[in-house]
Amino acid sequence: MxxxxxxxxxxxxxxxxxxxxxxxxxxxxxxxxxxxxxxxxxxxxxxxxxxxxxxxxxxxxxxxxxxxxxxxxxxxxxxxxxxxxxxxxxxxxxxxxxxxxxxxxxxxxxxxxxxxxxxxxxxxxxxxxxxxxxSLDYLIYLLLITVITDTFALITGMYIGKNKLAPTISPNKTIEGFIGGVLMGTFVATTFYYTVIDPGISLAILILTTLFLAVVGQLGDLVFSSIKRTFNVKDFSNLIPGHGGILDRLDSLIFVILAFILVMGLI
Known part of the structure; x- marks a missing residue:
């Protein structure tokens, strides 16, 4: 620890x-x-x-x-x-x-x-x-989605998690944790975007976009977990003591930013 x-x-x-x-x-x-x-x-x-x-x-x-x-x-x-x-x-x-x-x-x-x-x-x-x-603010927005969602997914799953989300891929993840993390990540990141970046944006569009990005981030986490299971490893490396590898830390962010660019191209 x-x-x-x-x-x-x-x-x-x-x-x-x-x-x-x-x-x-x-x-x-x-x-x-x-x-x-x-x-x-x-x-x-x-x-x-x-x-x-x-x-x-x-x-x-x-x-x-x-x-x-x-x-x-x-x-x-x-x-x-x-x-x-x-x-x-x-x-x-x-x-x-x-x-x-x-x-x-x-x-x-x-x-x-x-x-x-x-x-x-x-x-x-x-x-x-x-x-x-x-824009620094845009990257902070994406980081908030990632960090808050991951953190509250862990906390929610720890305290009230009962139903496994993907037991064959990541046994510790729960549906309750997934929902709790996505909702809190959406709330915090939406609040930041609306108050700091663009108060004039449609709140409904912003909430839906942020919710989508938070969900994609969690799915990205599962994708990387699946890759690790394919190669039968717990972590991608031990480059970060106590945390595993770089991809273990940035898995959600990578998918969030890919999805963000996709959404920006459609809006």
């Missing part, structure tokens, strides 16, 4: 100041977190089969390049994003031709896993950076 509390304090002391500072310091933090997340996805897959060292190095370099590119442009231009995606696909598919060589045990399953992981991690952390560059 002491280790968990100490890690939480350190994370807050690092993240909160950089969140408010923004700019290059926050971009560096996002790059470090993206690298850690990419490492975790590679690491859990390597429990079954190792990737060639060169392929792993390329994955990390592309992660860094993607975040640097996003920071410099603020928003990905469609042209550049398609070029980068095409480059990633070609770069990880072509080495399959060398699969018969002893030093290159690499096949289509490896390539698709790495392509999917790279696109997922890079898009997610790029979007966090994009939202922060656009």
């Amino acid at each position: 002491k280790k968990r509390v100490l890690s939480a304090i350190i994370m807050i002391l690092i993240f909160v100041p950089l969140l408010f500072i923004g700019g290059i310091p926050f971009a560096i933090l996002m790059t470090v977190l993206a690298l850690g997340a990419m490492y975790e996805l590679i690491n859990i897959r390597e429990k079954k089969k190792e990737f060639p060292t060169l392929i792993k190095i390329i994955s990390y370099l592309l992660t860094i390049f993607s975040l640097v590119l996003t920071y410099n442009q603020n928003l990905f231009s469609y042209k550049m994003s398609y070029q980068l995606i095409s480059f990633i696909i070609l770069l990880f598919l072509l080495p399959i031709l060398l699969k018969d060589k002893k030093e290159m045990d690499y096949d289509i399953n490896d390539a698709l896993y790495l392509i999917g992981s790279l696109l997922f991690i890079n898009i997610a952390f790029n979007l966090i950076l994009v939202v922060r560059n656009y």
Whole structure:
């Protein structure tokens, strides 16, 4: 417990100041977190089969390049994003031709896993950076949805949780916890948005949007739990003592921010 509390304090002391500072310091933090997340996805897959060292190095370099590119442009231009995606696909598919060589045990399953992981991690952390560059208040709104929902899902489930939400995926999660977390997350985040960001917005639309994002965040948590069960691991890593890995902490936020961008594109 002491280790968990100490890690939480350190994370807050690092993240909160950089969140408010923004700019290059926050971009560096996002790059470090993206690298850690990419490492975790590679690491859990390597429990079954190792990737060639060169392929792993390329994955990390592309992660860094993607975040640097996003920071410099603020928003990905469609042209550049398609070029980068095409480059990633070609770069990880072509080495399959060398699969018969002893030093290159690499096949289509490896390539698709790495392509999917790279696109997922890079898009997610790029979007966090994009939202922060656009507006600190928007990112705080999304963080409130994530943190409050997760916290009250845990508290509600602990005290009144009786019915399992997804016993085969995450046995400790309950329906009561899910509902309690979503409702409280929606209330707090909606209040913040309405009073700080845009008091003129339709309250009904805001509540429904926030409720949707809170639900997606909880479902994202379950998706990552399912991934861990697939690879038979409790945590993605032990990079954060007492808390597991980076993806264990940011699973809900990643899905919330993906859903937020989707909603903003529809409104």
